[in-house]
Amino acid sequence: MHRVLIVEDDPTLLRGVTDNFAAKGYGVDNAMDGESAIEKALRDRPDLIVLDVMLPKVNGYEVCRYLRQEGFSHPIIFLTAKGEESDILLGLGLGGDDYLAKPFSVRELLARAEAVLRRQNAVAANSGDSNAFGGFRLDPGARRLLDLEGEPLKLSPKEYELLHFFLQHRGEALSRERIMDEVWGYGSRVTLRSVDRFVTSLRKVIESHQGEFIETIREYGYRFRRDGGETGAKPA
Numbered sequence: 001m002h003r004v005l006i007v008e009d010d011p012t013l014l015r016g017v018t019d020n021f022a023a024k025g026y027g028v029d030n031a032m033d034g035e036s037a038i039e040k041a042l043r044d045r046p047d048l049i050v051l052d053v054m055l056p057k058v059n060g061y062e063v064c065r066y067l068r069q070e071g072f073s074h075p076i077i078f079l080t081a082k083g084e085e086s087d088i089l090l091g092l093g094l095g096g097d098d099y100l101a102k103p104f105s106v107r108e109l110l111a112r113a114e115a116v117l118r119r120q121n122a123v124a125a126n127s128g129d130s131n132a133f134g135g136f137r138l139d140p141g142a143r144r145l146l147d148l149e150g151e152p153l154k155l156s157p158k159e160y161e162l163l164h165f166f167l168q169h170r171g172e173a174l175s176r177e178r179i180m181d182e183v184w185g186y187g188s189r190v191t192l193r194s195v196d197r198f199v200t201s202l203r204k205v206i207e208s209h210q211g212e213f214i215e216t217i218r219e220y221g222y223r224f225r226r227d228g229g230e231t232g233a234k235p236a
Helices: 010-024 034-046 062-067 084-092 104-127 158-168 175-183 191-205
Strands: 004-009 029-030 048-052 076-081 098-101 131-133 138-139 144-147 212-217 221-224
Touching: 004 010, 004 034, 010 029, 010 048, 010 098, 010 104, 029 034, 029 084, 034 048, 034 062, 048 062, 048 104, 062 076, 062 084, 076 084, 084 098, 084 191, 084 212, 098 104, 131 158, 138 158, 158 175, 158 191, 158 221, 191 212
Parallel strands: 004 029, 004 048, 048 076, 076 098
Antiparallel strands: 131 138, 138 144, 212 221
């Protein structure tokens, strides 16, 4: 049974979402402000957080930022009345796994929750594997990117999932649409342009020059180089 923490300051919406998750067999806890959300998340370590952005005391963005800094790695789905791309990118960049704008269908929220939990479980199932490229090694069990000295490099959760997806499909031509569906989930409000932005931010972490690992396929998408610098030499 997965445990979910629902953080929402609208009592009616909170009750409705809580009842629907409970009906699906989830263990449900809730909070109505950002401070309580942080306390419960760090104490109970739920498998999933459904997090409203506009909260009393501490807003949802800051809750997510703080939890990621404290090592909370389970999925977070944002709920917000804002639907602009800049707001979506802010939430995902801070460590959110998905984003649902109000008003929303509870059935869609439940489907999104199941999708992010499946992706999380798939990563955990591969915890005995590691993926090396250039001077780096991806550790799926710990959800970290390490250099040759074993020092972790800073990646947002979505940057990590994007890199993990690339490594699972080395040498394949990957369309932007496929990347968006596989990494963000079918029906995500993220746009194709957002995929390009996350690829750019990932390149800044792993590449010393553009195209070192991630090749751009004009008017299509990307390919992670199959040779990928697997000699073990640390990039300059």
